Amino acid sequence: xxxxxxxxxxxxxxxxFRVKVALQLKGVDxxxxxxxxxxxxxxxxxxxxxxKKVPVLIHGEKPINESxxxxxxxxxxxxxxxxxxxxPYERATVRxxxxxxxxxxxxxxxxxxxxxxEAKEKIEKEVIEGLEKIDGAIKEKSSLFNSAAGGESIGFLxxxxxxxxxxxxxxxxxxxxxxxxQKFPAIAEWTTKFVNHPVIKENLPSTESLLPFFxxxxxxxxxxxxx
Numbered sequence: 001x002x003x004x005x006x007x008x009x010x011x012x013x014x015x016x017f018r019v020k021v022a023l024q025l026k027g028v029d030x031x032x033x034x035x036x037x038x039x040x041x042x043x044x045x046x047x048x049x050x051x052k053k054v055p056v057l058i059h060g061e062k063p064i065n066e067s068x069x070x071x072x073x074x075x076x077x078x079x080x081x082x083x084x085x086x087x088p089y090e091r092a093t094v095r096x097x098x099x100x101x102x103x104x105x106x107x108x109x110x111x112x113x114x115x116x117x118e119a120k121e122k123i124e125k126e127v128i129e130g131l132e133k134i135d136g137a138i139k140e141k142s143s144l145f146n147s148a149a150g151g152e153s154i155g156f157l158x159x160x161x162x163x164x165x166x167x168x169x170x171x172x173x174x175x176x177x178x179x180x181x182q183k184f185p186a187i188a189e190w191t192t193k194f195v196n197h198p199v200i201k202e203n204l205p206s207t208e209s210l211l212p213f214f215x216x217x218x219x220x221x222x223x224x225x226x227x
Contacts, residue, residue, distance in 0.1 A: 005028055005029065006030060006031045006057070006059075007020070007023070007031070007033065007056070007058075008033050008041075008058070009033070009035060010035050010054055011034060012209075012213045013054060013055065014162055014163040015054070015163075016055040017162060018070075018071060018159050018162065019057060019071070019074070020032075021199055021200065021203050022070075022071050022075075023074065024199050025153075026078040026080060026081055027078075027081070040052060047065070048065045055067055055070060057074070059077070068098055075156070083154075083155055083156040084155070084156050085155075097134075097160075098156065098157065101163065101164055102163075104127065104131075104134070104164070105164065105168070108123055108126050109127050109168055109171060109177075109179070110171070112124045112126075112127055113174070113177060113218065114218070124178055127179045128179055131187065134161070134164060134184075136186075138187060145158055145161070154197055154199060154200065162194065164187065165194055167210075168181045170207060174215045174217070175214070
């Protein structure tokens with residue numbers, strides 16, 4: 001029943017997008033609640049009192065927070081259409097790269113997005129180094145990226161890497177970043193296959209809607225830092 005599974009999110013979030021895709025791939029019906037990041041609902045504050053952010057998955061009134069944790073929970077709870085490989089070593093490898101991507105996106109890319117001057121250039125170099133490693137991982141471990149391997153299914157790493165292939169170029173444009181994600185050939189090829197998957201297409205916000213949103217975010221953060 002849809003009421004047994006609820007998802008609290010905001011539409012531009014790549015992390016909410018992950019959860020939507022995983023639920024759809026598993027065939028899980030759920031009820032979606034759009035949150036206002038500037039006026040957070042009592043349900044969100046109650047469900048995630050530590051970080052007070054989305055996504056939050058609520059299953060049988062039990063909240064699960066943080067997108068990677070939620071993806072793991074979905075995988076373990078609904079075992080049809082597995083997202084993770086069966087081999088323990090490959091599962092460990094997937095988890096390593098998933099964490100690497102989130103560390104790069106949050107600790108480096110977002111920092112570059114809001115930074116200025118020499119500080120921005122320094123962080124951008126670190127982002128580029130991370131992108132080089134990701135590009136190499138896609139080439140060397142293509143079997144762990146279902147869409148990169150030409151498969152029709154979407155796996156755990158495909159869902160996680162969406163923040164790099166699709167959202168990071170939007171950050172680059174909105175935040176005048178010089179990291180040029182799509183110049184990395186394996187990332188570019190993977191992104192093309194990823195965005196053309198039917199489930200991804202159905203859930204992916206358009207760049208035309210995301211770009212103005214993140215430009216506003218950039219302007220808001222910039223003006224706040226000047227005060």
